[in-house]
Every structure is written in structure tokens, then in C-alpha cells.
Amino acid sequence: MNMAGIVCRTLSRVVSSQTSCCSSVVSVRHSHWFTSILSPKTSVPLRAEPKKKKKVDPRREQMMKERLKKKLKKLERVPPELIPIEDFITTAKCFDETRVREVPKLSFEETERRALLLKHWSRYKFSQHQAEMAEIKEALEAQRQALEELKIESEDLYKAAIGPDTDLFPFQHQGPCYTPPIPNYEAPDGKYNDITRVYTQ
């Protein structure tokens, strides 16, 4: 191997001395593209100086941080707790066993009386409903005929009658109570403590 190396070198010296005199071509050896045949095969990028990773790394690091932050946020984002509807929750008081009422057992006559009374009541209510419907129907029929007659009489009055009444609504009226109102009565102030629970989300 040493002999071969020495031979190669003397040969290349000879060649280079010959060529340097003849042509202006730079010798092969002096260029970095071509290394000696004996040295290991490496490409230029591999042998180059290591690159300074300035911009790309911080960017990549930032991206990683952002991704981690987003994941954290997703985990921490709890859906807002729903406000409980108090009407739908049966209070614990209802399940208290000490509150069960002692119910006396009903006799046969009592159950019979109740069943017959319920049937009588349904018949009474039905007839009442029929009477009310008939009255309303009659009143509507009377109104319809009145409007017909009015139309025959005069078109303008009919149009005025059909038109909506803007002053009617909002309509308020005090309904019937058990006893009539006392004239010039001063009602006492009603004091109360408001204990309604207010929920915030």
C-alpha cells in the first residue's frame, strides 16, 4: 500500500509538472470538489462547517409551546354548570318516613258514594260545557248577522266596524272575590323576607 501511494504521488507530480507548463487549467488536487481517491467518500455538504440554527429553532420551539398551551386550555375549559330548576327537584322532606299520614280504610259505602259522585259531576260539567258553548255560538251568530245588516246598510260604517280597536288592549278588569271590596279600606303593609336563591353561572 505504501509503495502504491508513493508511486501515485510521483506519477501525479509528473503529471502536474507536465500540465502546469502546458495549460492554465487548475490542477485537480487544489479543488475541493475532488478529493483524493484514497480518502473516504464524503460529499461536500457533509464536510462543510456545521450550520448556525438561529431562526428556525425558536420558531419551532414557539409552535410547540403554543400547542401545549392550547391543550392545557382545552382541559381547563369546564362547561358552565347548569342552573338547577328547583321545581323539578323533589325536596328531601317528601321522602321523610315520619311524615306519612295514617289513612283510615274506606268502607264499601264510602267508595260507592265517591264513584257515583264523580260520575254525577262529570255529567253536570258536561251539560254546563254544552250550555256555555251554545251561548257563545249564539252570540257569535248574532254578531255575524249584525255585521251583515250593517254591510247592506252602508259600506263605510261596515269598514269602520271591522277595523281593529286600538284602545281596547291592554285590557284590565278586577275579577270577582269572595267578599265585596270594603270602601276606603287601608290594607296593612305586608312585610316579607325574600329567600329565593339566585344562581350565577
Next chain:
Amino acid sequence: AAPFRCIYRPLWRVITGSGRLTVGMRNISFTENHFSATNHKTASVGSPWTLHGAVCLQRLPVISQDRNPIEEEFSGLMQQMELERSLLSDHELRLLEDAARMSRKQEEDYDSDEEEDYGDKEIVTAQDLEDAWEQKLKQFHPAQRSNGDKLDVSSSERCLADSLVLLIKQDVGSQKVWLLPQVQWKAGETLRQTAERALAHLPADVKATFLGNAPCGFYKYKYPKDIQKEGSVGAKVFFFKAVMCSPNHLPLEKNSFAWVKKDELKDFLTPEYLKQVNRFIMSL
């Protein structure tokens, strides 16, 4: 004019299709299509009927009605059943506890130190509370439900549980007749304004809300032949419903004014008039 009217009346009714009445569901929605044809009478100049506007002023019930025997029985049954199916309330539990404590006190081997929550404070038993509440209720004196039969027909405080209608005695032609307050229509005003005028003509100052622009009923009558002038065969009265807002206590003349229930109407009004008026006056 009359035969022409008879011919085209059924025709336009067929073409337009009258309003729908949804009675079964109790919602009173009434729509009527407007039929505008070329051969249609616009002015009432040619019609031989004089128009009047009348007001059906109602005082709605102030107190609730008394129950029928069947209603009394049923309400009693409902209360009984509700009581049977209910749980004991806080107040009832307290009553039971107090009763138990009392019975324990009566025993001979009673030791007050055994009581858990007794301490030195006074006991206010639930029964005491109940008595105190009863006393407080007795201090309040509500107004009487029924005034009895002392009141006159002309007072609006009469039957507080029913709705009353105002009638007045007016001259119609040569006779004095009981009817709903009416006034003749003037040109240039709507019929509802005529009805409002009729209300204003009453000596009593009443505040009433008119229920809508449309009339609720009508009544037509022909004048007797000697009074029939060239233009008018008779009169058409259109009724408008109004509801009295505030109770007025002004006394009205006995002979010319009356507040009347639906069943008492027949004692005052003429049969034909009554037939039409009964249709829209409701005793619900």
C-alpha cells in the same frame, strides 16, 4: 231596491265564503272577507231604515257565586281526597310533638332534664300559635256578601254575584218602552261613536270600556203606518257591548233606570226585542 237586494245577497255570500267560527275550542276569532264589487251600495242615503246606535252596558260580577249542592258535595270530596293523599306538614308534626310532650309530662316519672331541647325558654306550642292566628283573623271584618233584597232595581249594587245590564225607559213613538239606551245615528260618525254618545246621555257618570268596534247584535222594527215618512220605513238598532270599569254609587231615578239580570229581562222588554237581545247577553 228591495228585490235587487234579495237577489244578490245569497250570491255574495256564496262567493265570499263567510267567516269561520271555531266554537269548539272557545277562542273567539272572527274573520270576514271584504267583498268589494262594483254594483254595491255605498251610501245609506237610499236605504229606508234610520240607524240607531245602542249600548249594552254591563256591570260584571263583583263576588263569586254560591255553590250548587252538587258543587258543594264535590268540593268536599276533593278536599277529603287531597287530605288523605298528602303528607304531614311541619305544623302538623309540631302539633304531634307537642301532644307527645304533654302526655310525657303527665306521667309520674317525668324528669324535665331528659328533654333534649327544652332548656329554660318558654314553649310556644303550635296550638298557641293557631289560637293567636284565629284571634287575628277575627279582628278583620270583611264586607257582607249579600245585601239581601233591600236594594232597588235601579241600584247597581244589587246582585253582586251576577252580571247586570242597564235598561232605561224611553219614548218610542208615543209609548214609553224599556230598552237599552239608544240614540239616533248622525251622518259623519261611526256607529260606535253613536253608542258612546248614548252612554254619555245618561245622567249618571259612568266609565265604560267598549269591547271592540263591531256591533254585537241588531234589531229592526217598522214604524206604524201613520208615522212612516217618505224616507224611512223603520229603524235599525245596532247594539254595542260595554263593560263598566269602576263601580258608581250615584243613585238613578227609580222609574226610568234599571239594572237587570238576564232572567229578569223578560219582565221589562217586549218579546221581539227580548228575543234579539237575549242572543248576545250572556249569563256566564
